[in-house]
Every structure is written in structure tokens, then in C-alpha cells.
Amino acid sequence: MLNFLDTLNIAPLASLEVGQHFYWHIGNLKVHGQVFLTTWFVAALLIIASLLATRKIQQVPKGAQNLMEYALEFVRDLARNQLGEKEYRPWVPFIGTLFLFIFVANWSGALIPWKLIKLPEGELAAPTNDINTTVALALLVSIAYFYAGFKKKGLGYFGKYVQPTPVLLPIAILEDFTKPLSLSFRLFGNILADELVVGVLVLLVPLFVPLPVMLLGLFTSAIQALVFATLAGAYIHEALEGHGDEHEEHA
């Protein structure tokens, strides 16, 4: 009884809500509503930016058009670096979307004062700090590289599993599972950890002390978006090239 009361006493001090979600019930599914809300917000942000950029296109880009063209150039170079001059073009939209979505999602979590808006349960945060989002993105990458491989080589794609030597077959198969796993966990872990650290620090010392961590979080968020997009490109490239050099895991 006393213990129970003690925890209640401490509760308001550490009211960090971890693992609490704002559930929506859709059919038999329970979905995390707060993730959907922020995902829609990020998607809307990107769509609005794209619309603004393409509303009146000029020969010499100015303002939003210039910014978005710069972003496009960035993701195009990213895709080209990973996939090579010959193959990269059809994959720019996919990799670019991944990068922009993850980047904006991460930064929205780090920059927008979501806590101003109160939900019945759970709290708004970056969509990427929910494992479901990152798993979905990682599985999309898996589907993409399988599609790339099969489209390029047909059933010959399976040859890559036994290519250097059949001894490595189990490892090659395992890789198809570790790739989405590492992709999703890396992104999820980094973003969630960053937000937790900031949250805890804010609880302990509300002012100024969390600043370095927040800035570091911005940096990490950007890097994670870059890493995710780069690895997606690398995996697709690997599927297109067949066996070949292993790509370093970045973080």
C-alpha cells in the first residue's frame, strides 16, 4: 500500500510517456493514431512544398522552386552515387521520397513543439520514433530491391545467393532478413533514443541544458535520413549488380 502511494508521488515528476499510444481501432486493428497524425502532417508538408515549388516554374529558379530543385539535385546525386550513372534514374523518386520523408519526419520531431497539442493518450512525436513506421519503410526497401533484382535478371536473381560459393547460401538468405531489420532498428533506435534523452533532460533541467543534445539530435536525425536513403540505394544497387562488395553499415 505504501509502495503504491510512493510511486504515485513520484509519478508526476517523471511523467515521461513511453509505450503509451493513442490507439485507433480500425476493424480488428489497433493503430497508433499519433503516428498517423504526424505522418500525415509530414506528408502534407512535403506535398505543399512540392506544390509551391512547381506552381509557377521559371527558367531561373527562385525561392521555393530553387530550394526544392536543390533538394532534388541532392537526392539525385545520392542515388547516382549509389546506383551508378546507368541505373539510377528510375530509382530517384523512391530514394528521394525515402530521404525527404525521413528527414522531414525526424526534424519535425526535433523542431516542432508537438507537446503543445494534448492527445487523450500518448503524445505526438516524430513518426520515425515508432517502430511500425521504420519497419514499413524498411520493408518497402526490401520489396524495392527484390523488385529491382527480379526485373533486371528474372529468376537468375537467385543466382546471387550462391554466386561466390554455395557455402554462403545461409548467410545470403539471412541477409535478406537482417537488411530490413537493421534498417528499421537503426532509424527507430536513433530517433527514439534522441527524443528520450531530450525528454529526460527536459524533465530534469528544463532550460538550456538540453540544448546541446537537441542540436546533436538535429544532426543525428539528418544523418539517419541520409544513412537510410544511402543504404536503400546500396541494397538496390547490390540487387542490380548481383554478388559483389559488401557495403559498410554506417551506424
Next chain:
Amino acid sequence: MDIFLQLASGASLIASEMAEAAEGGFGFNFDIIEANLVNLAIVIGILVYFGRGFLSKTLGERSSAIEQALSEAERRRAETAKLLAAEQEKLKNAQAEAVAIVAKAEGDAQRAREAILANAAEEVARMKQEAAANLSAEQARILNELRVRIAEMAMQQAEAQLPGRLNDDAQQRLVDRSIALLGGQ
């Protein structure tokens, strides 16, 4: 006593939480500290302060680079158009020259043809003449030959017949006649 205090505080906490839950739904939380507004504002300020400079510089450079590339392309296009016009002019001149050359060549050819034809006609006439000359010379030569031949044959005939016809009497007469011819009388 202490227990009661704790109980009381616990009850009040539960009550407040109940109230919060009952309030439920969506709402706004204007607790500046809890919403981390100050830190976020500072972070955004830092980001804007440093990011704006970098971004405006980068984007400006990009924009001006595109503008420069465009004007460069425009300049090159104009230059090329000028060059094209000049080359077209040259082409026209060359075509005219070609026509002139063809006309001149045709004239030359015509003249050469006429000259050659005239030459050939002359040659033919000359050859005809030569052939005629040859023919008459040959005729003369053959006539001459025939004459010689006939003379020889006559002489042979004469010599062959001579011993039959010639006897002393006849010889005597011949000699006499010859002497008479010489005018001895």
C-alpha cells in the same frame, strides 16, 4: 499521521488524474516548460540564424550559376546563329561559283568538241588526200614496172627469135642499112 498525509496526497493526485482523463480528448497544453518551448525556440533560432546564411548563399549561388549558364547558352546560340548565317552565305557563294564553273566547263567542252571535230575532219581530208596520192604513185609505179616488164619480155622474145631469123644475108643487109643510116652513101 504520515500515512494519512500520504493517503491524502495520493487521493488528490488520483482525483486530478481522473479529472484529466475525464477532460480527455484533444486539447492544448500551454505549459511552456513542459512543452520545451524555450529550448525549441532557441534551437530553431540557431538553425534559422546559421541555416539561413548557408541556404541563401547556396541557393543564390545555384540560381546565379543557372542564370549564367543560361546567358552563356544564349550567347553561344547567338554566336552560332551568326556563324550559321556566315556559313550559309559562303555556301550560297560556293553554289554560285559551282554553277559558274559548270557553265564555263560546258562552254570549254563545247569549244573543245568543235575543235576536235574540225581537227578530225581536217585529218580525214588529209588522209584521203594522202591515200589518193599514194594510189596514183602506186599506179605510176606499177605502170612503170609493167613497161619495164613488157620491154624485158619483148627483148627476150626478140632475143629468142633472133637466132632463127638472123642469118648472114640478113646480117649483111642490116649492116648495110645501118651504114646507110649512118649516112655513108
